[in-house]
């Protein structure tokens with residue numbers, strides 16, 4: 001039983017790891033986010049060459065990544081004491097474990113991750129080895145995700161005389177503006193982060209939004225920094241995705257000409273889907289509210305499930321909702337189709353979604369056809385949400401035919417013209433209903449875009465269970 005140490009790892013395995021280490025993963029074992037973010041700033045030949053070289057070193061190959069901060073283990077070891085190896089690099093043998101962080105690679109030799117909350121570090125003064133007590137049994141594959149990274153080919157080109165400095169942009173240039181200042185990317189360095197946050201607060205901003213660094217990893221500094229010396233409203237919310245979510249209020253020292261006396265700080269989780277979902281649920285209403293909307297709450301509609309769904313935590317399930325002439329109950333209404341796998345790192349589940357279904361916790365199956373509340377998150381006017389009987393009747397009867405042929409076609413199906421016209425009339429009523437709804441949705445989204453970011457209140461979150 002030895003502690004796995006980077007120096008002792010055999011060369012071949014080391015080289016295999018390095019392929020990933022260089023392209024995606026710094027030695028500590030966390031995916032290098034800046035790799036993805038920096039491409040937006042690439043300009044000029046030499047930068048393009050650097051980018052190309054970085055990409056060439058990443059071959060297409062499967063990679064297993066960590067879903068929770070904790071220890072990578074051999075599941076069959078069960079619970080008990082183990083020695084801790086290095087961060088995600090090396091080969092782990094039985095009774096040794098490796099400290100790993102969310103999004104990092106899985107070291108060779110292990111087959112499960114035990115979250116840090118289910119472990120206990122044994123402090124025995126030995127500086128050479130860390131010893132850890134694993135408190136929970138686990139099984140193969142738990143909190144591990146297999147992903148295949150395809151080498152991306154990206155070309156970024158920014159043109160236009162009208163463009164301004166990329167760190168300051170105005171949304172919706174017009175009379176009302178929401179000013180966004182992008183502070184770029186901060187490293188996982190406590191001191192550096194603290195400085196950036198303090199500078200932001202002293203500038204008198206209304207809302208601070210960060211992403212990442214709010215779970216349980218040893219480099220997750222955002223959460224403690226947002227909690228220190230602040231009024232903490234909550235740190236975690238019982239929901240999926242987006243459980244870790246610190247929300248604090250920072251009182252600002254009064255300074256001449258400063259209109260703002262407090263900053264609201266949201267620490268959004270780093271997983272891209274969790275980040276976006278939390279943005280919709282918590283920050284959009286905050287901005288709307290502080291911009292003076294009478295009703296800043298998100299727009300909800302009822303929709304019937306297209307397929308059965310299961311939940312554990314209360315879930316905001318990404319879905320596409322469409323208006324149908326028959327929603328399954330015999331009446332017109334919205335039908336909600338899941339965007340499939342709901343992993344919080346799978347941005348595809350969010351990309352096509354136009355709604356978040358509010359599914360209660362429970363663990364039991366919610367059957368297809370059940371009516372659930374759906375929060376709308378996109379502009380319906382530009383998506384193909386409308387599908388009425390009228391559309392399909394017209395398409396099938398009129399396509400490529402003259403009016404006379406179309407009428408003959410209808411009559412040949414045994415429908416009288418009177419029945420047919422009645423059907424058209426019904427369909428038109430549904431279209432009218434939809435259009436009424438659609439106007440509301442469009443205006444909602446127009447208003448969001450016109451929002452003036454002056455934030456002062458946060459009691460919008462009463463409906464969430466904070467944990």
Ligand SMILES: Nc1nc2c(c(=O)[nH]1)N[C@H]1C(S)=C(S)[C@@H](COP(=O)(O)OP(=O)(O)OC[C@H]3O[C@@H](n4cnc5c(N)ncnc54)[C@H](O)[C@@H]3O)O[C@H]1N2
Pocket residue numbers: 030031032033036067068069070102103104115116117211212213214215216217220241242243244268269270271272274344345
């Ligand atoms: N031991 C525990 N581990 C984790 C818990 C927990 O309760 N206990 N919660 C899990 C949940 S749920 C979430 S959500 C994540 C939140 O993690 P962090 O906010 O600390 O985020 P990071 O670790 O910095 O990153 C997570 C993941 O997301 C990727 N990432 C981060 N920022 C970006 C970005 N701007 N663009 C693209 N991808 C980004 C990052 O590379 C990681 O893969 O914690 C779980 N763990």
Ligand code: MOO
Pocket residue numbers: 239240241242243244269271273274344
């Ligand atoms: O809170 Mo997380 O990964 O479930 O989004």
